[in-house]
Amino acid sequence: MLTDRIEREIVISAPPQRVWQVLTEAEHISGWFGDATEIDLRPGGAIVFTWSKHGSHHGVVARVEPPRLFSFRWARPAGEPATEGNSTLVEFTLSPDGAGTRLRMVETGFAGLQVSDEDKGVAVKENTEGWIAELGELREYAERPAA
Numbered sequence: 001m002l003t004d005r006i007e008r009e010i011v012i013s014a015p016p017q018r019v020w021q022v023l024t025e026a027e028h029i030s031g032w033f034g035d036a037t038e039i040d041l042r043p044g045g046a047i048v049f050t051w052s053k054h055g056s057h058h059g060v061v062a063r064v065e066p067p068r069l070f071s072f073r074w075a076r077p078a079g080e081p082a083t084e085g086n087s088t089l090v091e092f093t094l095s096p097d098g099a100g101t102r103l104r105m106v107e108t109g110f111a112g113l114q115v116s117d118e119d120k121g122v123a124v125k126e127n128t129e130g131w132i133a134e135l136g137e138l139r140e141y142a143e144r145p146a147a
Helices: 016-024 026-032 117-141
Strands: 005-012 036-038 046-050 055-065 071-073 087-097 100-108
Touching: 005 071, 016 026, 016 071, 016 100, 016 117, 026 036, 026 087, 026 117, 046 071, 055 087, 055 100
Parallel strands: none
Antiparallel strands: 005 100, 036 046, 046 055, 055 071, 071 087, 087 100
């Protein structure tokens, strides 16, 4: 049976405000997630993540509640605008954890992708593996001394 959600939780040795910046500011996002990022940080704002190997993935900012919640929809196919049938929802929730931050990431909407069940399974597998790597990079980036 196809799962419709990916959930990951990590603890980052950095305060929530630092993690918020790393999640929501283009210059920081590009330091851990892809090669370049464009973001209009407001609900309905455009977001574009670009990887030299995977192309540009377009999205739309869904919610912005600093420094606690950030979510966006992003299109699975490179180069296409995010729509209900081709995108998933990624939600980051931040909470204080001692001197650091607990970051919870949930991605949902795979079941609603308008592709074959096999392609939905591939999307879940690729994104599950991708988030393991990307969240590790996010932690490493956020824990560096701020420039």
